[in-house]
Amino acid sequence: MTRRDFTERDIHMALDGELPGEERMAYDAWLEANPEMRAKSARYIADRAALRAALAGVMDEPVPARLRQAVFGEAPARGPAWRSRWWLSAAAAAVLMVGGISGYVAGIDGIGRSDNSDDQLVEQAIAAHVIYAAEKRHAVEVPASDKDHLQTWLSNRVGLKLVAPDLVAQGFELVGGRLLPSGEHGKAAMLLYEDAKGERISLFVTAESSEAAKGTYSAEADGPQAVYWLDKGYGCAVVGSLSRERLSDVAKSAYGQLLAGISS
Amino acid sequence: MDDKKAAILSEIPRLRRYARSLLRDRDSADDLVQDCLERALVRLDNWQTGESPRRWLFTIMHHLFIDQMRKVNRRGEAAMLPLEAGEAQSAPADQVETVASREIMDALQAISPDRRAALVMVAIEGFSYAEAANILGVPAGTLMSRIARGREELRGLLDDSSRRRSIRIVER
Numbered sequence: 001m002t003r004r005d006f007t008e009r010d011i012h013m014a015l016d017g018e019l020p021g022e023e024r025m026a027y028d029a030w031l032e033a034n035p036e037m038r039a040k041s042a043r044y045i046a047d048r049a050a051l052r053a054a055l056a057g058v059m060d061e062p063v064p065a066r067l068r069q070a071v072f073g074e075a076p077a078r079g080p081a082w083r084s085r086w087w088l089s090a091a092a093a094a095v096l097m098v099g100g101i102s103g104y105v106a107g108i109d110g111i112g113r114s115d116n117s118d119d120q121l122v123e124q125a126i127a128a129h130v131i132y133a134a135e136k137r138h139a140v141e142v143p144a145s146d147k148d149h150l151q152t153w154l155s156n157r158v159g160l161k162l163v164a165p166d167l168v169a170q171g172f173e174l175v176g177g178r179l180l181p182s183g184e185h186g187k188a189a190m191l192l193y194e195d196a197k198g199e200r201i202s203l204f205v206t207a208e209s210s211e212a213a214k215g216t217y218s219a220e221a222d223g224p225q226a227v228y229w230l231d232k233g234y235g236c237a238v239v240g241s242l243s244r245e246r247l248s249d250v251a252k253s254a255y256g257q258l259l260a261g262i263s264s
Numbered sequence: 265m266d267d268k269k270a271a272i273l274s275e276i277p278r279l280r281r282y283a284r285s286l287l288r289d290r291d292s293a294d295d296l297v298q299d300c301l302e303r304a305l306v307r308l309d310n311w312q313t314g315e316s317p318r319r320w321l322f323t324i325m326h327h328l329f330i331d332q333m334r335k336v337n338r339r340g341e342a343a344m345l346p347l348e349a350g351e352a353q354s355a356p357a358d359q360v361e362t363v364a365s366r367e368i369m370d371a372l373q374a375i376s377p378d379r380r381a382a383l384v385m386v387a388i389e390g391f392s393y394a395e396a397a398n399i400l401g402v403p404a405g406t407l408m409s410r411i412a413r414g415r416e417e418l419r420g421l422l423d424d425s426s427r428r429r430s431i432r433i434v435e436r
Contacts, residue, residue: 016386048387054365058281070301
């Protein structure tokens with residue numbers, strides 16, 4: 001029998017059923033003689049068991065009707081934004097790997113751009129912010145001095161009970177708002193705020209969303225960032241070129257107030 | 265019923281499990297599966313008789329997943345907001361998860377998509393190295409290193425409790 005040196009690599013192969021049968025006995029003997037490797041193997045086996053247990057239930061779930069229908073080409077049509085749900089989930093997953101795994105990101109940088117119709121809300125919000133926040137005199141259609149009318153008008157157009165959040169505690173005063181197109185047929189409200197230094201942020205609210213997701217997003221490295229929430233029946237993005245802490249602080253306050261308004 | 269469609273239908277539970285391991289959230293995972301099924305239907309003619317429907321479908325789904333991950337990453341850095349206390353981000357209300365399940369699923373989501381896919385394909389879905397390498401379109405050596413690093417990363421995440429908490433609160 002030819003003996004060979006085993007390594008950690010063989011632990012994975014043994015675990016995955018890739019170790020040639022004739023090497024099994026020698027491998028087991030090696031493992032027995034190496035407590036450290038034995039512990040590692042035991043740990044990987046335990047983690048795999050936990051993973052299998054966590055996912056086992058999926059196999060027993062009834063297959064959703066829409067998936068069965070998809071096989072027969074009968075799935076109900078999905079709205080233009082449907083794709084964003086799993087895309088956003090993927091975005092969330094990508095976020096979690098920021099730090100430490102930059103190789104993956106670096107490796108795909110060179111891939112050419114393709115069409116992203118998925119994340120319309122956030123991109124539209126950023127685009128609107130870039131255009132209108134830069135306008136000095138024509139940034140809004142209805143000024144904050146006419147706040148009641150602004151809220152009623154936008155609520156009626158967008159189809160949500162819209163209350164312009166009070167962001168004074170965060171240093172921002174309402175400038176006013178405007179109506180924008182959203183998605184293919186929808187409408188969105190844009191509310192513009194300004195701080196004492198003239199820094200502006202936008203709130204973008206639409207009733208178009210059918211997804212549930214949240215995250216932050218920036219179209220360009222040095223461009224404005226958006227913090228967004230999507231839920232069934234409404235989507236909201238807060239856009240600005242603030243520090244992440246400040247933007248997130250503003251966004252949390254705005255979102256809480258918007259939500260309270262919508263559900264009041 | 266068409267044989268091909270019957271074969272596809274019987275793979276749905278596995279596709280759903282794989283999608284759930286990639287994306288965690290049930291609705292998102294089912295969206296990915298639906299995407300995969302719709303693309304499969306369009307390409308039904310490309311599926312050669314004798315080719316395993318499982319491998320064919322997993323290949324389609326993997327490409328959809330990786331394409332989306334690339335788009336996500338092209339947008340540069342993103343970060344999740346910290347979730348409110350007690351707010352479960354991805355566990356559906358009707359799904360009771362044990363703490364152990366939740367921890368390992370969180371950790372799985374935190375490893376790179378490439379490693380996650382490689383590890384799940386072999387350790388959960390039971391593909392051989394050769395099959396998995398074929399589906400993922402990488403050499404066997406790359407697959408093996410992804411699996412090894414994926415396992416190591418998963419173990420590290422589970423071990424490090426402070427880092428484990430940071431899976432759900434990654435904002436700095």
